Amino acid sequence: MSISPSHPKGPELLPLSQRSEELAYRLRQQEALAGFALFALQATELDLLLQEACRVSANGLGSELSKVLEYRPEDDKFLLRAGVGWRPGLVGHALVGSDIASAAGYAFRTGEAVISSHLGAAAAEGEDRFRASQIMVEHGVRRAINVPIRGREWSYGVLEVDSPQENKFTQADITFLGGVANILGVAMERIRMERAVQESEEGFRTLANSIPQLAWMADPSGAVYWYNDRWFEYTGSTLDEMRGWGWRAVHHPDHVEGVVERIRHAFETGENWEDTFPLRGRDGEYRWFLSRALPVRDADGRILRWFGTGTDVTRQREAEERSQLMTQEVSHRVKNSLALVASLLGLQSRSTASAEARQALEDAYARVQTIAQIHDRLWRQYDAESVDLCGFLNDLCRKLQETAVEHRLEFHGHPVMISIDRAISLGLLLNEIVTNAFKYAYPEGGGGPVQVRLSAKGGQLRLKVTDLGVGLPADFDLSKNRRSLGSRLIVNTARQLQAQVEAGPNTPSGARFTVTMPIQPA
The missing domain is CATH 3.30.450.40 (GAF domain)
Structure with missing residues (x-):
């Protein structure tokens, strides 16, 4: 060349x-x-x-x-x-x-x-x-x-x-x-x-227009520049009215400040955003929407835009509110029924001449009271399927302490979620063990300390109850102690929970009961 x-x-x-x-x-x-x-x-x-x-x-x-x-x-x-x-x-x-x-x-x-x-x-x-x-x-x-x-x-x-x-x-x-x-x-x-960005944007908009949710897109600062057709159909607004931060006009005045604060935090930090709040429709009525937004980033991690959706959850919220009202009503009636049973047992124990019968009625009264307390604790929570066992047992121990002020009951544990059914059974089991410690650990009166510890590791729960009292009899065998209603209740409940209960001496003195069970049933 x-x-x-x-x-x-x-x-x-x-x-x-x-x-x-x-x-x-x-x-x-x-x-x-x-x-x-x-x-x-x-x-x-x-x-x-x-x-x-x-x-x-x-x-x-x-x-x-x-x-x-x-x-x-x-x-x-x-x-x-x-x-x-x-x-x-x-x-x-x-x-x-x-x-x-x-x-x-x-x-x-x-x-x-x-x-x-x-x-x-x-x-x-x-x-x-x-x-x-x-x-x-x-x-x-x-x-x-x-x-x-x-x-x-x-x-x-x-x-x-x-x-x-x-x-x-x-x-x-x-x-x-x-x-x-x-x-x-x-x-x-x-x-x-x-052109590639435009095609991507057009594809994004086509997709967003095909979904039943309200959808929007915002620039990296959070200023909204596009809504799908569902948004305008529901709100009756125009793009000029809604552009930027104009969406605040269709939010309920009691919620808008909190929504702005939370979504502004997401825009500033780049974190995903989720919130639930009411939006006003073209008819002037408010409906509840579960809203989510996430940042769309380029290959270098820079935010190109935000994409958000709003799903109408009004019916779900109404159904949940009805369910809660029904649960409260049923629970109130159950609580009253248990209270009536406890009162009858208490009245009968005071009128009987037999000391043995009186003791059995008083034990039954205490157990019914425990069931009522467990029931009252559980129905108040929103999730009807699972419960934080640590908080549940801590509340139960506090109730038991109120019934035996001469003793000092301490609870220590870490949060762990467990099904309601297993929590109830374990609560009854703990009630029996702690109640027995109150009765038999310190026979000379004056009371003493009782400790409850909850731990979880490798899918297994461990519940340990200890005291510093007189300890267990030398020939004590929980599985063979069939004369005691409490012992039979502990053994049968443990079998339902697929749990093992070990009883033995504590250090330096007293008794120790250890319950080991899987968090999830086999």
């Missing part, structure tokens, strides 16, 4: 008139390059950008012909994508070879600019490195200059200027045309990226 100067002598050796002419020519190229850069910065249509690049290139090099050749990998050829000076029907349709034997193919595959001179001339003076395409022959092209069009990670094709004149292109001409091609490549990459 050779690059020939426009004159046999260097520009500095030319006569003054020719040097002035050369300078003016290069200044016109620089002005054309600056003008094209401004056009490319604002261009949004690829076809217009390519056509303008051809026009600027031809004018800048004083030629009648120029073209953009787009490489088509499926054909391994160039498509004459844009151009000036070519006969009708060629631009957008003509295909030419892209192999390295052509100047355009060489420039595309090597990334180097190429000057070709004396194309179509006699063999003695003609261009012997590259062949001329049939299109160039038809238009009498005698010289050409090709520069590659590239982006950061892709190659588009070639920008080419052709001329039927015998003059030669120079290194300065390559610099000019290379500048046009570089600006073109950057602008094409920008248009590609903007």
